[in-house]
Amino acid sequence: MSESKNDLTIDEVPILKDVASITSRAKYQSPLSFHPDHRDRMFGGIIAPYHLHGEKIKCGIQSCRTPHWHGYLISTSDDKETNIGKDCGKNHFKADFSAEMKRHDALYERRLKLNRILDLKKDAPALLSQLISLQDHYDHLKSMRFKFRGCLSSAESNRLATKVKSADPTIYEYQARTKEERDAYLETNPAARKSGTVPPKEIPIGEIKGFTFLAATYKDEEIFNYINPLRQLIRANKNQITSWKQGQINETHVWIGKSKTLIPAMEYIIAQGVAFFTDENLGKLLAIGVSAESIEHVAMELKSPIALIRSKLKIT
Numbered sequence: 406m407s408e409s410k411n412d413l414t415i416d417e418v419p420i421l422k423d424v425a426s427i428t429s430r431a432k433y434q435s436p437l438s439f440h441p442d443h444r445d446r447m448f449g450g451i452i453a454p455y456h457l458h459g460e461k462i463k464c465g466i467q468s469c470r471t472p473h474w475h476g477y478l479i480s481t482s483d484d485k486e487t488n489i490g491k492d493c494g495k496n497h498f499k500a501d502f503s504a505e506m507k508r509h510d511a512l513y514e515r516r517l518k519l520n521r522i523l524d525l526k527k528d529a530p531a532l533l534s535q536l537i538s539l540q541d542h543y544d545h546l547k548s549m550r551f552k553f554r555g556c557l558s559s560a561e562s563n564r565l566a567t568k569v570k571s572a573d574p575t576i577y578e579y580q581a582r583t584k585e586e587r588d589a590y591l592e593t594n595p596a597a598r599k600s601g602t603v604p605p606k607e608i609p610i611g612e613i614k615g616f617t618f619l620a621a622t623y624k625d626e627e628i629f630n631y632i633n634p635l636r637q638l639i640r641a642n643k644n645q646i647t648s649w650k651q652g653q654i655n656e657t658h659v660w661i662g663k664s665k666t667l668i669p670a671m672e673y674i675i676a677q678g679v680a681f682f683t684d685e686n687l688g689k690l691l692a693i694g695v696s697a698e699s700i701e702h703v704a705m706e707l708k709s710p711i712a713l714i715r716s717k718l719k720i721t
């Protein structure tokens with residue numbers, strides 16, 4: 406769509422928010438007949454699309470009268486106005502209607518997106534500072550994760566990676582079974598009877614917190630790509646935004662929508678990171694085969710980073 410050649414501008418198209426805003430217009434009449442039912446009344450043009458909520462409006466074409474929520478206010482060749490649905494428009498007025506419908510739908514969509522963008526602009530400075538502080542916290546935690554990994558031997562790293570991959574944060578204690586328990590196990594697991602091997606009892610004794618943070622990757626950092634577009638939005642004034650190219654409007658609109666889910670997701674990852682890096686939680690790594698020496702090393706290396714992130718997040 407070439408925008409410069411589009412003679413429609415947002416300010417010229419009325420906003421039809423409810424039935425009254427349509428039926429109260431000076432030239433509005435319903436129902437009306439059109440050619441060939443009416444000798445010489447033809448389609449004039451589309452004035453504006455509407456998308457109602459609640460009360461429906463009847464189609465203004467005499468032979469139709471179907472109630473609907475979504476349609477178009479149109480003008481007629483004899484200077485009247487009425488409202489019609491999309492199907493009636495296409496059936497009665499063919500290509501004249503369809504071409505106008507496309508332009509109006511595109512403009513309607515643009516206005517909807519622009520309004521959401523202008524709406525967001527009000528909150529943009531607060532959103533920006535939220536993103537910047539999230540990024541700061543996340544970067545801090547990432548550097549802690551880097552140091553942490555540096556304290557583990559490669560065998561310990563592998564054990565941890567396997568545990569994280571299992572997505573089961575539970576830690577277990579293993580106990581040998583009594584004779585009765587062995588018999589009961591073999592009874593319910595016929596496959597084990599041949600070999601006679603009975604695994605020890607697995608008793609949950611706790612949980613390692615923060616796996617989501619350990620598993621986080623660059624993909625989880627998408628939200629930070631919106632810091633610069635957000636700065637652009639803050640710098641631009643209303644007129645500049647209204648004249649943005651459709652591509653920029655679409656992109657901005659998309660990340661506004663995404664920020665609603667990506668921000669809470671990042672907040673969760675950060676909370677997981679903070680929960681992982683506590684002395685108590687790190688101590689649980691013993692249960693998956695990280696040595697006491699390594700854990701001590703980690704605790705020493707991360708003592709002040711842990712204190713710093715907790716004070717940044719005002720966690721006592």
Ligand SMILES: [Zn+2]
Binds near residue numbers: 464469470490492
């Ligand atoms: Zn109709």
